[in-house]
Amino acid sequence: MDVSTELEKMEESQPMEKTNVSRVKSPPESETHKPEPEKVKILVERLSVSYGGAQALKEVSLGIEPRSVTALIGPSGCGKSTFLRALNRMNDTIPGTRTEGKVMIDRVNIYDPDINVVALRRVVGMVFQKSNPFPKSVFDNVVYGPRLHGIRDRMKLEEIAEESLKRAALWNEVKDRLHKPALELSGGQQQRLCIARVLAVNPEILLMDEPASALDPISTAKIEELIQDLKKNYTIVIVTHNMQQAARVSDCTAFFYLGSLVEQGDTKKIFTVPDRKETEDYITGRFG
Amino acid sequence: MSGSLTITVPDLKIKESRWGEILLEALVRLFALAPLCALAFILVKIFQNGHKAISLEFLTQPPIEGMTQGGIFPCVFGTLVVTILMIAMALPLGVGSAIYLVEYAGEGFLFRIIRAAVNNLAGVPSIVFGLFGVGFFVLFVGRNIDHVLQTGLLFGQPCLLWAAATLSVLVLPVIIVSTEEALNAVPQSQRAASLALGATKWQTIRDVVLPQARGGILTGAILSISRGAGETAPILFTGCAYFLPRLPLVKLFGVFPMVNPFDQFMELSYHIFIMATQSTDAEKTLPIQYGTTLVLITLTFLLNLVAILLRVHFRQKLGQVSLQ
Numbered sequence: 001m002d003v004s005t006e007l008e009k010m011e012e013s014q015p016m017e018k019t020n021v022s023r024v025k026s027p028p029e030s031e032t033h034k035p036e037p038e039k040v041k042i043l044v045e046r047l048s049v050s051y052g053g054a055q056a057l058k059e060v061s062l063g064i065e066p067r068s069v070t071a072l073i074g075p076s077g078c079g080k081s082t083f084l085r086a087l088n089r090m091n092d093t094i095p096g097t098r099t100e101g102k103v104m105i106d107r108v109n110i111y112d113p114d115i116n117v118v119a120l121r122r123v124v125g126m127v128f129q130k131s132n133p134f135p136k137s138v139f140d141n142v143v144y145g146p147r148l149h150g151i152r153d154r155m156k157l158e159e160i161a162e163e164s165l166k167r168a169a170l171w172n173e174v175k176d177r178l179h180k181p182a183l184e185l186s187g188g189q190q191q192r193l194c195i196a197r198v199l200a201v202n203p204e205i206l207l208m209d210e211p212a213s214a215l216d217p218i219s220t221a222k223i224e225e226l227i228q229d230l231k232k233n234y235t236i237v238i239v240t241h242n243m244q245q246a247a248r249v250s251d252c253t254a255f256f257y258l259g260s261l262v263e264q265g266d267t268k269k270i271f272t273v274p275d276r277k278e279t280e281d282y283i284t285g286r287f288g
Numbered sequence: 289m290s291g292s293l294t295i296t297v298p299d300l301k302i303k304e305s306r307w308g309e310i311l312l313e314a315l316v317r318l319f320a321l322a323p324l325c326a327l328a329f330i331l332v333k334i335f336q337n338g339h340k341a342i343s344l345e346f347l348t349q350p351p352i353e354g355m356t357q358g359g360i361f362p363c364v365f366g367t368l369v370v371t372i373l374m375i376a377m378a379l380p381l382g383v384g385s386a387i388y389l390v391e392y393a394g395e396g397f398l399f400r401i402i403r404a405a406v407n408n409l410a411g412v413p414s415i416v417f418g419l420f421g422v423g424f425f426v427l428f429v430g431r432n433i434d435h436v437l438q439t440g441l442l443f444g445q446p447c448l449l450w451a452a453a454t455l456s457v458l459v460l461p462v463i464i465v466s467t468e469e470a471l472n473a474v475p476q477s478q479r480a481a482s483l484a485l486g487a488t489k490w491q492t493i494r495d496v497v498l499p500q501a502r503g504g505i506l507t508g509a510i511l512s513i514s515r516g517a518g519e520t521a522p523i524l525f526t527g528c529a530y531f532l533p534r535l536p537l538v539k540l541f542g543v544f545p546m547v548n549p550f551d552q553f554m555e556l557s558y559h560i561f562i563m564a565t566q567s568t569d570a571e572k573t574l575p576i577q578y579g580t581t582l583v584l585i586t587l588t589f590l591l592n593l594v595a596i597l598l599r600v601h602f603r604q605k606l607g608q609v610s611l612q
Contacts, residue, residue: 093483095394122486132477134496144495145485194481201485 040104041066041205041235042087047101049082049091056082059101060261062254069227069236071250071267073243075282078256080239084207087237088124089117105205122149125198129210131190133182133197138174141182141193145201160200168196169226188219195226206230208238212245224249243283247271255279334581341579350533351559351576360580365535366448366528366553367587371517373452373549374459378516379509381456382463389464390471391493410461414521421454421526422446442550448536449549451527458522459512466511470504471497503598510595514588520557528555530562556584 042064049057057079064070072080091097102109110120133141142161151157165171170192182193191211212220227249240246246253254264263279274280349359393399431444474497482492529552536551560580563573
């Protein structure tokens with residue numbers, strides 16, 4: 001019962017002005033939101049993805065600003081996760097995937113043939129729906145990425161681990177059990193550990209695929225709080241099925257339906273006066 | 289509600305079909321007991337007749353007096369060495385193939401062909417492996433090496449190396465299949481997590497997938513040992529000796545004794561076969577035959593026991609993971 005009221009209280013406590021600060025002033029009437037190039041971190045142009053012939057994403061164009069939170073919403077199978085996974089080329093790991101169009105990150109098309117995918121994924125980190133820590137210690141989980149990238153110095157690794165765990169708001173809970181198995185942590189702690197593990201690689205963009213959908217409301221609140229905090233340094237794209245969550249954490253919202261981008265814009269606007277009827281129907285729970 | 293009750297109540301009293309059920313259950317239970325009986329019979333018989341032959345001398349001395357007396361130490365030694373050599377060759381090859389099949393091959397044409405080959409390899413009779421070993425390893429590979437290196441007749445004759453190589457081809461399917469299972473048991477989300485952190489495919493396999501598959505791979509390795517250790521046919525023409533009381537050793541730099549892979553060797557199962565069929569006095573060697581069989585079976589059972597313990601350990605570890 002009071003979980004929702006609790007969360008609503010949290011929502012109220014979030015200053016609304018803050019979420020609008022980074023928004024580019026663009027005409028609210030425009031259907032596709034096109035911010036000016038220098039204010040764009042990610043610019044997606046006519047992106048289409050198909051899995052073994054089945055079209056999952058149709059000519060999606062979208063701009064994402066630096067240091068903002070963009071929420072991707074829509075019913076299951078609408079292509080929002082496919083879109084997210086296109087941003088760090090995780091779709092490449094699924095056999096039979098075809099991707100067309102451009103994804104420009106800092107004006108570089110990440111689908112250019114000479115792009116180093118491994119390097120790309122260090123810049124574009126990803127947090128998954130189900131927390132997936134390795135069956136190693138907390139410490140070894142966090143420094144997995146830095147170790148891969150050649151950092152061997154123990155002091156340096158410890159520094160990175162502490163810094164990353166602090167940023168993921170987990171340090172105080174795990175500082176005495178860094179060398180205990182990560183799988184002994186609670187579900188919410190595990191998910192924050194996965195976030196810390198991504199932060200340890202020092203990315204610029206964070207992709208989150210329903211990061212709180214498997215968590216209880218208190219852990220969810222912690223993750224949402226964390227997202228607000230991380231926004232100051234990272235560009236965040238988050239897929240969520242939870243409308244309230246999208247409204248709470250994001251500056252921008254993009255609504256996907258049947259593989260197409262139906263509408264995108266200011267979160268406040270999308271949730272109050274959307275341009276398209278499908279968006280309104282979905283947000284108000286009439287379908288989806 | 290009451291209508292459905294009146295339909296079911298009379299049915300409760302019908303008993304005709306019960307006898308068929310009981311009979312069938314008894315029958316399949318009997319069938320299921322058959323393997324147990326067979327195993328129990330074999331074990332009891334071998335133990336009864338063999339345990340008297342086992343002694344320290346039997347285990348540590350070579351056979352004497354035309355193999356009618358003495359021990360079986362060269363056979364135990366040969367069996368151990370050929371098995372270790374076999375696993376040393378088969379494990380890297382099998383684990384490598386399984387990694388390719390699971391992590392790299394996808395579902396394409398090559399994958400299907402290799403899969404079919406592995407399955408067919410598992411179905412080849414072991415005597416065919418023996419002939420293959422002689423034709424391929426000894427006569428083709430060995431003789432050609434001799435020809436190229438001008439080593440006379442060193443590689444091109446039956447020896448420990450080619451016997452182990454032949455056995456390793458025999459157990460390859462066991463290792464490949466169990467490694468495949470172990471790799472497939474590692475959740476995709478673990479690979480995704482690693483790749484998303486900027487790990488290469490190989491780094492992901494090395495640091496995330498293989499450590500979690502280790503238990504399963506080890507179990508497969510030990511199962512293949514217990515399969516290969518008892519085989520006779522594959523080594524029949526490829527390296528084992530009828531009678532060779534000295535050990536297949538060579539002195540490295542004239543000092544350190546090491547196994548000579550180009551020597552022939554005696555082996556437990558072949559020794560049993562020889563004594564039962566080729567001996568001058570098969571009756572007289574009967575206790576030795578039973579004793580040797582007991583040693584071989586005990587060795588194989590010990591290896592299986594290790595496999596079972598490993599699997600239990602592995603499952604417990606997996607259980608811990610899935611609990612969270």
